[in-house]
Amino acid sequence: MSVYKTFYSRLLLNYIAGSLAAVISIASLIIFAFKEIPRNEYVWMLAVMFVSIAAMLGLEWAVFSRQIRPIRQAFHEPVGTFTEMQSIYLKTHRLPALTVKRIIGPHLFGLAVPAASLSLWLVSAGELSIPPYYVLLALLGGAFLVGMHALIEFYLTSHFIRPVLEEMQFQSLQLFGRELTLGGRVLISIKRKLRWSFFLIGAFPLLLYNLAVQFRLGDWNVDHSAYWKWAGIVLLIGLGFAFFGSRLLTRELETPIQHLYERMAEVKVGYLRTEASDLFSDEFSRLVSGFNHMLRGVRIQAARNDQLVESYFATLAAALDARDPYTAGHSLRVAEYAVQIGNLARLPKHVVDQLRKAALLHDIGKIGIPDAVLLKEGQLSEEEWEQIKAHPVLGEAILKQIEPADEMAAFLPGVRSHHERYDGAGYPDGLKGEEIPLFGRIIAVADAFDAMTSDRPYRKGMDAATAICILEKGKGTQWDPYFVGLFVQAYYEKQTS
Template structure:
């Protein structure tokens, strides 16, 4: 409740201070401008000002109460759901922008409009002896002062809401175990915020001074063309400078932020190669340096994680191969052959990394096979063969138990489908042609070559040339013809290069 009370009291203090400044500014323009009118007419103007300010304050208080009511209800009543807290959180973030509307609306419709109507009526009835154009000048002054008041209120409110946002975040974690966040949602862009701020700061003194000069002159001297040419030129140059300057300053701040945002987006999807460019010589240089330092740390950690993952997969493969001395090193060799095929097929580097891991684990399902079946030296019975044929699906089921699931997902298709045949006669799903996942088609070629050339208790391994001939013949029936052909041609080319003197 301390945060809430401080928040409300600061909002009211900011509101009161801003309103007081607006009152002083408008009152000074209307009361201290030499109008050369009788004292009783000054009292009429003062009455108009008091009535208009009263209407403005009432309107502003009504709008203020409506804007903060959801936040007040959150702190004074029990929060029953996370969605309610999330809505209040977003509402709090919107308060600075709402404060601008809260200032502009009542100033224009509660102060300027009633004051202008009443003053024009007094002039029309002869009770006030001032030119009509003074009403226009005063109205323009109110608009200008309201704009600056709204700008100040925007930044004051942005500062005041921060403790409330922290408190709401703590509540959410304590009550619902969830984090409150905008999720990257932009409620008001920094470009728009800074552009209007810089422009108003640059244009306000010039416009206010111009209006004050018109009050002092006391007439619009429409016949004096030289004066108006000069006045319009000065205004044009001044406002043009404020306009161009606001955009240049905004761009100078937005560009490094946008650059960092783009690099953060790359990091988010796993691209850690390029850091942010050190193109800035102000405080953003320190920010860029800090970002790149953080990125180097992430790279080191990612490399360590990859090494651990590689070791983990290699250990699983080695544990599987250790069950059968005749298949020792089989998984590593299949992974090597599969990567070679992937390189020949010009697969992307990331896919080749995933292909290697999938090939290392392609027979992981055999861990669940009984030794009596897996290590049997004689011919398998039909029942035992059916058990062996379950190892791809079993391997997929084992890997699905590893968390995080999304990290293992790329390896599952290759593990499950490496015994599918291109003609549809394989297992476990009887897939055909390119319906077989890519990794499954590649690993099938690599697995077959190593299996054919390896010794088994019940047979001696084939000569490599024989195995190559079988692969070549089986392309399009048992194996994907494209990948079988790549492997066969690469093998023969490698043999020929070794024979060359």
């Protein structure tokens, strides 16, 4: 509550001070320009200013109350859902941009336009003797004052909302256990923000000075056309300098930010070999150096994590193979054959890596099969064969227990489906053709080849050529014809080379 009160009071104080400064500046400009007019015309002018200021304040208070309502709600009323809190959080972030609209709208349509309209009406009625185009010049000067006021309020509001946003984040964690975030959304680009800021800061004094001089030309007995012959050139040069200077300065700040953003986007998708280029000699050089230092640490940690994962998969495969000395090394060999097929199929590198890990663990479900069944040398009974056929489902169930679940998700289909047949006669789900997951179709070929060429206690492994012939005969029935074709072709090419 105290955070909101502090924020509200500062916002209100800044607005009042800024509006008074703008009104006083406009009034001073008018008094400076028309100090020779009769007293009764001053009364009319003061009346015009009073009516216009009253209209501005009424309009702006209505807009201000509407803009501040969601923030007040977050601190004075219970927020029921996280979605509602997130919406208020987003509206709070938008408040600086809304502040600009709140100031420009009421100042323009509540103060400047009514004041100019009333002044021109009084000139046409003969109550004011000032030249009509002076009113338009005053309107132009007022517009630039409003722009500067809006600029200052934008940055002050951006500063004052930060404690409010922090308090909202704290409330969200307390109430819903979730963190509020924009998720990287850009509500107003730094390019747009800085370009307008630099332009207004450069152009405002020049324009204000020219307007003030224009009002006093009559007292100095200077011909207006002669003045504007040189003043117009100076004004154009000054505005051009402010415009192009603002673009150059904005680009100077935007370029390193964009460069770092692009490197961060690469890191976000998992590319850790990138680094930010040391192209900048200001404070951005320190940011680049810090970013690269952090990234090197991330790469070291990622490499250690990869080593741990590799060791984890290899250990599981070795533990499985150690149960049966006659199948020792089976998982590693199946993984090698699967990788060979994946490379022949030109699968992406990361997919081949996932395929290798799935192949290493394809028989992990056999851990749940009793030794009496798994290591039996004779013919299996129907019940024992059903237990063996359960190992793909058991393997999937085992891997589902490993956290984080999303890291294991890619391996599950290959483990479950490596005994499916292309003609639909396999197990456990009887999938057919390309219904069978990609990893399952590849591992099935690799698994069959190693099983046929490995020695068993009840038979000696067949030679590779015979196994290749069996794979060829089973194309399109037991195994995927495409992957069998790749494997067989690679075998024959190796024999003839």
